Amino acid sequence: MWQSRPGVLGWVMTTDHKRIGLLYFWTTLVLFGAGGAEALIIRTQLIQPNQHVVGPSVYDQLFTMHGITMIFFFIIPMTTGAFGNYLLPLMLGARDMAFPRMNALSFWIFLASGIFIYTSLFLGIAPNAGWFNYVPLSNAKFDPGHAIDFYCLGIIFNGISSSLTAANFIVTILKMRAPGMSFNRMPLFCFAFLAASWGLLFALPSLTADTIFLFLDRNVGTHFFDVAKGGSTLLWQHLFWIFGHPEVYILIVPAFGIATEIIPAFTQRRVVAFPLVAVAELLVVFIGFGVWAHHMFATGMPTITVVFFAAATGVVVIPSTIQVFAWCMTFITGNARFKTPLLFIAGFIFMFVAGGLTGIMFLAVPFDQQVTDTYFVIAHFHYIIFGAAVFPIFGGMYFWFPKVTGKLYFELPGQISFWLIFLGTNLLFFPMHIVGLEGMPRRNYTYPAGLGWGPENLAETIGSYITTVGIVVLLANLVVSWFRGLPAGPDPWHGATLEWTIPSPPPEYNFAVIPKVSSAYANWDYADREEDRRKLAEGVMVLEQGHEQPVSSPVDGWWAEIVEMPHDSPWPIVLALAISIVFILLLLHLWMGFCFALAGIVLALLGWHGEEPQESEA
């Protein structure tokens, strides 16, 4: 009943959250490679003063694409798309996402948007105004050609995918929980993804509006950002950062979620102060919506505005400090086993605290205005984004590798990869603090000798090479383990949540019997698991009649109804193709064709709704 089609067609038409998660995983890994290669070229160019590895035009495209790639095409799709898709239904005790076909649609749109924006790089006309793309530098006068159009359309295109994913996650988390999983019994991982999804859903419209305005300014002749005609250049910055700051938390909160799963598994202890941590995960995203203007302290805003946003920036620290101490206390009061995943989480806490402490410095407005747009800021947010978002991603790769593949990874190479990455990133990012304080601005394709910036830059570049080696060791370890690893069994770590109650790799239907949940650490509730086994033997709660799945009530997570889930479908990829054609025609300014292509989207939607699943009779 839940079997996928065999072969490539099975993957193209799949609506299985696990397959979609894996598709996301491989795609984002390729894009991570691209973004990493861009970073390595940047670091090689800056290894010493006055180098000529690349010229300014290529350099500008590289750092712009590096930022866009790592944020929109690596971390968001890796955390939400890959980890969220694969794991959320497993942790919630569900058989699939709430909207399986929409889930497939968001993957295919994501893939198409990645190909779309990388086409620009291969054509040598990639976006080149930085990832925050300030006007007027990015308007038609100062940046003619297609580079910025690729940016605007690529961001909107990618945003559709992220919005669909976010909406799907919210409904899945609210409605697809196993019977008994009320909010106080929901794993912290799910709280984190709920917070990140709300954040995405509310932050993205601001960016979408911003990029639509810019596209119209560039191509239709509107004047949203044209000061001479009554527009405002700062409007771009406000709209961008209203998205851009919540975005930072959208990047790291899922990583918090990963950490809050790995820590209990390797300390065999529930996270200390569970309710505070759950609330903190939600609060950090909520308060994160009120701090955007701290990216704009140097733009000459009135003192009262500046001070207000500095105060808000101080408040947003608190949910993070709550979580840091909760994690540390769980380490100490538990029985810590420092396997590779936990090492990455310990490294993550160190990096996050280091980056967070420099972040607190930015609420001192005069200091912010002194070091903003220097390498000090680069150091700060790479400690956050690499340290606090990517470290847990790496830890999570190791942690759930046995669940996904059914094999154990090799521990020693795992620990080696951690130390290489940990030392490499600190050598890469720590000297950036110093060189920033010494006055080196960001986004310079080269720098003069004689200002004393050479040694730091050399160290940073060496650090980037060491980090790369560490990542290669990590990936090689996982690939070799996939073929040669020992069988893992269903639960190699004695993990806390429901995904460890089922075989590795999980069957298509995830749970043979709909599990009973009476705490957030369901796998440690032995009586419940015993009851599940009894029910399976008796054939109770197995829903074997159809492609079925129970739906829960949003708050107390109790049994509400049973729905028939959709089967594999060709329409998600067809609709994604139709949407891609629309964006290509917009890029080429073929307005008539654009109108016809819109009709294509309508046709694909009609086809989609032609095969609605029938109401269950049960």
Place this chain on the structure above:
Amino acid sequence: MALLLLTLAGCGGSQNTLAPHSHAATDIANLFWVMMAVAFGGLALITGLLVLAWVRRGRRGFGADPDDPHPGERPGWFVVVGMGVVFPLVVIVALFIVANGAIINVTQAPAASSTAMTVDAVGHQWYWAFRYPGTKAVTAGELHIPVRTRVNLVATTADVIHSFWVPELNRKVDTIPGRQNRILLYANRPGIYRGQCAEYCGLQHAHMGMLVFVQSRAAFRAWLRKQAAPAAAPATPLARRGERVFLDGPCSSCHAIRGTSASGFVGPDLTHLASRNTLAGVTIPNRRDYLARWIVDSQHFKPGNQMPNFHLSRAQLGALVAYLEGLR
């Protein structure tokens, strides 16, 4: 190329935020040192907790009672609330008051009546132009101010967003189209201070430097008088031929030389070019060989800059350089 630019290091000026030469920059630097000490303390605390967990690895955690399914939950809560809420709040409020209550008064725009003079800094792709309101003086890349004098710096832009930043004297301020942003420029002692555009502004953002020459008040007054005067007439026959090359050729369509018919406004004002130490946004020294090479091959030094390479005959170039070198 590397060798050529090495020589420029001698042009002087560093831009180190931790080597302050004004009240504002000193306050910011001191604030940083305090924050850094506290931050290292915080990082050491967290690292200590993680190391403690590592030392005690494989043993049952703190909180003793083996029957307790959640050992140490109560002390854990105390630490999370105490260290995670109360302690950071106290630190943040203290930092907020010191930085945004006190120091900010020195670094925000100065009150209009509190300054002795005004300088306009205009960002261009990719150089800084400086004007002294009330006089005709215009210069580029190099700003002169009198020592221990409160200068009202007004930052604007001719094109995209730039950011005026001389870290040893004060924090930075962006130039926003349609707006005038102001900061206080003040220096404790004479010297040369380097600055650089800090907001990404296109291809040659990296080569948009500036030097601030802080002079005694008398020396500054003499300098300003000279800068305000029109250009010196060419003194030699060679320089006169050079002036014709400049005025009849494409140069005058982009550059101004006060006292002649050249009044372009795309490139820097060259009225007193020879009085400057550097060229092209503090990219190369202002010496005859560099100047000549810049005119024929500026794209070598600053690829993408708005000045095309000019194909001049040897004689024309020699005359042009002689003329420009006379613009003291």
